[in-house]
Amino acid sequence: MTGDPSPSRPPTLVVGGGGLLGRHVRTALERSGTPVRMVSVPWDDPAAAREVLRSELTSFVGSSPDGRINIAWCAGAGVVATPADELDTEVALFRDVLADLRSALRPTTRLAFFFASSAGGVYAGSADPPFTELSEPRPLVAYGTAKLAMEEALTAFCTETGSVALLGRITNLYGPGQKLSKPQGLVSQLCLAQLRGTPLPVWVSFDTIRDYLYVGDCAEMIVDALDGLHEHARRSGSNTVVKILAAGTGVTLSAVIGEINRIFRRRARLRIPGAGSPGQVRDLRVRTVVWPELGHRARTPFAVGVRRTADDIALAYAAGTSAHRHQHLPTHVSEVSIR
Template identity: 40%
Template sequence: MIAPRRWIIGRGLLGRAVERTRPDETFRVAVPWADPGGSLDTLREAIDTFASGDRPLEVYWCAGRGVTSTPREQLDVEASVFEGFLDGFRTQPADVRSRLAFFLASSVGGAYAGSPAPPFTESTPVAPISAYGETKLRMESALREATGDGGWRSLIGRITNIYGAGQDLSKPQGLISALVKGHLSGQPTSVYVPLDTLRDYIYEDDCAAVIDAGVRRLDAEPEGRTITKLVGAMRAVSIGALLSELTRIRRHRGPIVLGGGDAHGQSLDLRIRSEVWTDLDGLVRTTLPEGLSRVYQAQLQGRANPR
């Protein structure tokens, strides 16, 4: 069987984890993300090179720096670049489009923040309450339309709270990494939502394993089909329980500050239960204590050996 050619767009926590799922070499392009027009030109110009030959093609869109507090104008730019990239594949010959499997990283929190009755499933009506959520759903809709028009196959992964040793600490998200950083630095970590807020935390490599298996499975789907799957541990814990577990592992409590920030777009309860390709949920194997320990050790090593 010919190995697919993979293009992983976005070099953050998820993108790097997806790359680690297989030893195959990935297609690389340096994208000037600070220049939206330039980034779109770069991405579209690279499509012909990526699609050359006759190998199966896999694209993973793991890019995006938006969070629930990001201004709509910035999110609109991200969505526009994505839509322009999809248009670049729409114009490819039919033999290219038929070889393509496309993955989009979306968000459970963005899709269901306003939904009233957890646990949420793929059939739960979406209810975004922030520009972030609306933008994620806009991108999902764009992918479904392009997939139907172009005749390729796509997977949308609505992901819960992904965490891991590779978290970008400069990005204003990632509570687990922020709490561990607070433990190590002694600086207070701000928690903007109540301690009984429920979240589903999935470790980076487990998340990537589910995504990789899902994209492989797309080959059995008819052309033009888009599958939406919830990707998470299927186990929610409160922020209070998360703090207690971190205290138990490290044997001391890190300083936290409750409230005082922007919690707009946040839901109190984001429990989920997937109804799609549920056998893939068994690939989530990292327990919360294991994951917390890995994050702690990675940050401890980083402080000892700063780059």
């Protein structure tokens, strides 16, 4: 348990605390004085992962003297290109974990649950951008379908237990700490290509538009949401709240490349093979119409966020860490998910 305990803030269990979002959520929670609990999960072994989570959740539910607990589910192994069978396993594990959590809850438990979903995954095939929380989700690939299935499982869980949940449909996260071995993180991969001096093939149009959300801002949104989730759910009349977490600004691939060129003071080496990539659409602008007050946390300018990301990658690369120099890395933008 870390952080300075505060009677006004319930303890929070962060699942997926080793990832980009989870690490920043933990930092934001600790900064707010929230008691934080982490769990190390063997994700490559679903049966073992379930056992670890069952034990941890049972212990965590009983750890709060007044019954108030929060869970921030920031885990997720899948990306746009992940095969359907692997995603099916992830969905099945999530459902099993919810069943175990349901069994662990006590009559006095008051649970608020954050689930990290994907705006790009669920709205990729939707009509008429910018998309809002009222837009009909239309996934184009298994990744988006899996996220919706997990949202539906959590919605059913909340209906049955009286818990509340925020289904956070996050746009393109970027920032310091991106795991470069995972085929996502366009900003990070472009920075790495600059440092390595290697060409990066681009398989999508330069006018492809995405909303890039700085991970630190997203983490602050999540902390604020957990603080007010019970009250917001009460006012909305629903146990689950669908919320797009976004910067609110569409940025083209051309602008991303231009910003990184400016930081490194040289043009990125790009190759244009001219092929498309499944699941990648041109325009994924969003506009939030639910709980808009959370949007004030999206205050890091894109240029500042990119600079911080570039500095982080440059430091690690210069130090010769295995995380940034010796692992298998994606080699082109069709592998790098820009959702």
